[in-house]
Amino acid sequence: MEDTLSAFSLTTLGTMGIVSLIAATTNAFNGALLARRPDHYKHFTVIGVILLGYAGGIGGGVIRDILVNKVPSPLVNPWYLVFCFVAAGLAVVLDYNSTQRFKDGVFQFMTAFTLPWYAIVGAQTAVDTKLGYFAAVIIGVLATTGGRFIIDVACNVIPKQLVRGEYWVLTAAMTAGLYLFLADGLGWSQVIATAVAFVFGFGFRLLAQYFGWEEWEPWEPAPSKAGEKTRETLGTGLKDEFDPTGGGAKV
Amino acid sequence: MEDTLSAFSLTTLGTMGIVSLIAATTNAFNGALLARRPDHYKHFTVIGVILLGYAGGIGGGVIRDILVNKVPSPLVNPWYLVFCFVAAGLAVVLDYNSTQRFKDGVFQFMTAFTLPWYAIVGAQTAVDTKLGYFAAVIIGVLATTGGRFIIDVACNVIPKQLVRGEYWVLTAAMTAGLYLFLADGLGWSQVIATAVAFVFGFGFRLLAQYFGWEEWEPWEPAPSKAGEKTRETLGTGLKDEFDPTGGGAKV
Amino acid sequence: MEDTLSAFSLTTLGTMGIVSLIAATTNAFNGALLARRPDHYKHFTVIGVILLGYAGGIGGGVIRDILVNKVPSPLVNPWYLVFCFVAAGLAVVLDYNSTQRFKDGVFQFMTAFTLPWYAIVGAQTAVDTKLGYFAAVIIGVLATTGGRFIIDVACNVIPKQLVRGEYWVLTAAMTAGLYLFLADGLGWSQVIATAVAFVFGFGFRLLAQYFGWEEWEPWEPAPSKAGEKTRETLGTGLKDEFDPTGGGAKV
Numbered sequence: 001m002e003d004t005l006s007a008f009s010l011t012t013l014g015t016m017g018i019v020s021l022i023a024a025t026t027n028a029f030n031g032a033l034l035a036r037r038p039d040h041y042k043h044f045t046v047i048g049v050i051l052l053g054y055a056g057g058i059g060g061g062v063i064r065d066i067l068v069n070k071v072p073s074p075l076v077n078p079w080y081l082v083f084c085f086v087a088a089g090l091a092v093v094l095d096y097n098s099t100q101r102f103k104d105g106v107f108q109f110m111t112a113f114t115l116p117w118y119a120i121v122g123a124q125t126a127v128d129t130k131l132g133y134f135a136a137v138i139i140g141v142l143a144t145t146g147g148r149f150i151i152d153v154a155c156n157v158i159p160k161q162l163v164r165g166e167y168w169v170l171t172a173a174m175t176a177g178l179y180l181f182l183a184d185g186l187g188w189s190q191v192i193a194t195a196v197a198f199v200f201g202f203g204f205r206l207l208a209q210y211f212g213w214e215e216w217e218p219w220e221p222a223p224s225k226a227g228e229k230t231r232e233t234l235g236t237g238l239k240d241e242f243d244p245t246g247g248g249a250k251v
Numbered sequence: 252m253e254d255t256l257s258a259f260s261l262t263t264l265g266t267m268g269i270v271s272l273i274a275a276t277t278n279a280f281n282g283a284l285l286a287r288r289p290d291h292y293k294h295f296t297v298i299g300v301i302l303l304g305y306a307g308g309i310g311g312g313v314i315r316d317i318l319v320n321k322v323p324s325p326l327v328n329p330w331y332l333v334f335c336f337v338a339a340g341l342a343v344v345l346d347y348n349s350t351q352r353f354k355d356g357v358f359q360f361m362t363a364f365t366l367p368w369y370a371i372v373g374a375q376t377a378v379d380t381k382l383g384y385f386a387a388v389i390i391g392v393l394a395t396t397g398g399r400f401i402i403d404v405a406c407n408v409i410p411k412q413l414v415r416g417e418y419w420v421l422t423a424a425m426t427a428g429l430y431l432f433l434a435d436g437l438g439w440s441q442v443i444a445t446a447v448a449f450v451f452g453f454g455f456r457l458l459a460q461y462f463g464w465e466e467w468e469p470w471e472p473a474p475s476k477a478g479e480k481t482r483e484t485l486g487t488g489l490k491d492e493f494d495p496t497g498g499g500a501k502v
Numbered sequence: 503m504e505d506t507l508s509a510f511s512l513t514t515l516g517t518m519g520i521v522s523l524i525a526a527t528t529n530a531f532n533g534a535l536l537a538r539r540p541d542h543y544k545h546f547t548v549i550g551v552i553l554l555g556y557a558g559g560i561g562g563g564v565i566r567d568i569l570v571n572k573v574p575s576p577l578v579n580p581w582y583l584v585f586c587f588v589a590a591g592l593a594v595v596l597d598y599n600s601t602q603r604f605k606d607g608v609f610q611f612m613t614a615f616t617l618p619w620y621a622i623v624g625a626q627t628a629v630d631t632k633l634g635y636f637a638a639v640i641i642g643v644l645a646t647t648g649g650r651f652i653i654d655v656a657c658n659v660i661p662k663q664l665v666r667g668e669y670w671v672l673t674a675a676m677t678a679g680l681y682l683f684l685a686d687g688l689g690w691s692q693v694i695a696t697a698v699a700f701v702f703g704f705g706f707r708l709l710a711q712y713f714g715w716e717e718w719e720p721w722e723p724a725p726s727k728a729g730e731k732t733r734e735t736l737g738t739g740l741k742d743e744f745d746p747t748g749g750g751a752k753v
Contacts (some may be wrong), residue, residue: 404656407658413544413553413656469538471543472597472602
C-alpha cells in the first residue's frame with residue numbers, strides 16, 4: 001500500500017494543521033457530551049454517541065475542505081480520527097461520573113474554548129484558496145458551526161445557529177474577521193494572529209455567556225390561516241383578491 | 252492579499268453567472284420569507300433568518316458546484332453574498348409591513364419566478380462538466396430545490412420535494428430538460444434558450460398554482476404492527492412464517 | 503454534445519463500478535420501500551418516494567465521491583440513474599401487492615444483502631485516493647449508511663446509525679476492514695476479496711438480525727433542570743456555585 005497523502009506524523013501539520021486538530025478534538029468532546037444531554041438524547045447507543053462526537057469533531061473541517069474543493073484533511077491525517085475517538089470516549093466517561101450541573105458547566109466552558117479554532121483555520125483555508133474576505137468569514141462560520149448543525153438535525157433539535165445562543169454565530173464571524181485582519185491585512189505571523197483571535201473569541205464568548213447576551217428575536221409572526229397544506233390555489237386567492245363583494249370578508 | 256479567484260466584478264460573470272446570481276438573490280428573499288412563515292417559524296433570531304435566507308439563496312448553487320467538483324461560485328464571487336444579504340433583509344422588512352395573506356401571495360409568485368433560474372444554470376453546469384443529460388436534469392433539480400431542502404430540514408418540516416407541491420420538482424426537471432434540448436440539442440444561444448425555458452417554467456408553475464395541480468399521492472400504507480423499534484428478530488419472524496399452527500394467528 | 507465523462511456503457515465499469523452499481527440499485531429499492539413504511543411515511547407523493555429511493559440509492563456513492571474529491575460516479579454513469587429508477591418503481595409495485603409483514607421481511611433481508619457493497623467500494627475508493635486505513639473504514643461506513651441518513655432526516659426519524667440496529671454500523675466497518683485486509687494487506691484480487699467480504703458482511707448481518715444482537719445503549723441520562731432554552735447565564739451559575747448559602751438550595 002502506498003500512503004502518500006496520509007501519515008502518522010504530527011510534525012508536518014504546520015500551525016493551521018495543529019489548530020485544526022485542536023478544533024476537531026475539542027469539538028468531538030463537546031459533540032459526545034451534547035449527544036448525552038437530555039434535550040438531545042434520543043436513546044443513542046455507544047456507537048451513536050461516538051458517531052455524533054465524530055460529526056461534531058470533524059464535521060466542520062470536512063465541510064470547510066469540501067467547500068474549498070480539497071480532500072478533507074480529517075480524512076487525510078489519521079490523528080484526527082484517533083484524537084476525536086479518544087475525546088468522545090472521555091466525554092462518555094465524564095458523563096457517567098458527573099452531575100448534570102457540572103456537565104452543563106463544562107459544556108458551556110468548552111463551547112467557548114472550542115469556538116475560535118475552526119473560525120481561524122476556516123478563514124485561513126479560504127484565503128489559501130484565493131477566496132475573498134466575505135467568503136473567508138462565511139467558511140469560518142460554517143467550519144465552526146457545521147458540526148453542531150449535523151448533530152442538531154440528527155437529534156431532531158432546531159439548529160443552534162438559528163435560535164438564541166449568546167452570539168455564537170456572530171462570535172465565530174468576528175473571530176474569523178479579526179484573524180483575517182491581523183494575518184492577511186496587517187501581515188502578522190499566523191501564530192500571533194491565531195493567539196490574539198483566540199483570546200478575543202474565547203473572551204467574548206465567555207462574556208456573552210456570563211452576562212447572558214442574546215441575539216435579537218423579532219416579533220412573533222401572526223398565525224396564518226394558510227399553511228402550505230391548507231392553502232387555497234392561486235386561482236381562488238386571486239379571485240378573492242379582485243372580488244369586491246365576497247373576497248374581503250374571508251380574510 | 253492576492254485575490255485571483257474572486258473579484259467585485261459583475262461584467263465577468265457571463266450569461267450563466269448572471270442567471271445564477273438572479274437565482275441566488277430571489278431564492279434568498281424566499282428563504283427569509285419562508286423562515287418567518289408560521290409553519291416554519293421556530294423562534295429564529297434575526298441572524299437565524301438571515302442564515303436561512305443564505306441557505307435558500309446559495310444552498311442550491313453550492314450543492315450544484317460541489318457535485319461538479321468546483322469551488323462553489325457563490326463563494327468565489329462576493330456579489331452573491333451581498334445580494335443575498337440585501338434580499339433576506341428586504342424580506343424581513345416586507346414581513347414586518349404586510350399581512351400574512353399578502354406575504355403568502357408574494358411567496359407563491361416568487362417561488363414560481365425563482366424556480367427556472369437554478370434549473371437552467373444547473374443543467375448548463377452539468378453539460379460544461381461533460382456529464383450526460385440525465386445527470387444534467389438531476390443537477391438542475393438539486394440546484395433548484397436543494398436550498399429549500401436545507402431550510403425544511405432545519406425548520407423540522409418534511410421537505411417540500413417529497414409532498415404535494417404543485418409539480419415543483421417536475422417543473423424544475425422539465426425546465427432543465429427544455430433548456431438542454433434548446434441550448435445543447437438545437438444549438439440555440441444560451442440567452443435565447445434561457446429566456447424560452449424561463450417563460451415555460453415560470454408559466455407552468457403559475458398555471459399549476461392557479462389550478463391547484465398536485466402530484467399523485469399513493470394509497471395510505473396499512474398501519475404496521477412492527478415498527479423498527481418493536482419488530483421481532485428475524486429468527487422469530489421466520490419461525491412464525493414456517494410454523495403452520497401458531498404463526499399465522501399472530502398476524 | 504460531447505460526452506467524454508459519461509457513456510451508456512457497462513463494460514467499462516470495472517469490478518468496483520459493478521459493485522457500486524449493485525449497491526446503488528439495491529439501496530434504491532430499500533429506500534423506496536422504507537419511504538412507504540408506516541414509521542417513515544409522511545404523505546409522500548410518488549415523486550417523493552422515487553426521490554427518497556434515489557437518496558438511498560446514490561446518496562452513499564455521492565457522499566463517498568465528494569469526500570475523495572471526485573465528480574460523483576452516479577452522475578457520471580447514467581446507468582445508476584436508470585437502475586435506481588427501476589428499483590424504486592419495483593419497490594412501489596411490491597408495496598402495493600404485499601402485506602406489511604412480507605414487506606418487513608423483504609426489507610430486513612435486503613438491508614443485509616445491500617450492506618456490504620458500498621462498504622467494499624467505499625474502502626477501495628479511499629485506498630485509490632491514497633488515504634489511510636482509518637479513513638477507508640470511515641468512508642466505507644459513510645458510503646454504506648449515508649443514504650439512509652438522508653432518508654431518516656428527511657422523514658423526521660432519528661437516524662438509524664445512532665440507535666439500536668443490529669450492529670449495522672459495526673458490520674459496515676468490519677466488512678470494509680476485512681476487504682482492506684484481504685485486497686490491500688494480503689494482495690488478493692478485488693473480485694475474490696469482494697466475494698469474501700460480501701459473504702462475511704451479509705452473513706454477520708443476517709445472524710445479528712436472526713438472534714436480535716443489538717448495540718449497547720448506555721444508562722439513561724438524568725433529567726436536567728437546564729435545557730439550553732431555560733438555562734441560567736454562566737454568571738448566575740458561577741455565583742450559585744461559589745455562594746455557600748443560597749446557591750445549593752436552587753439545585
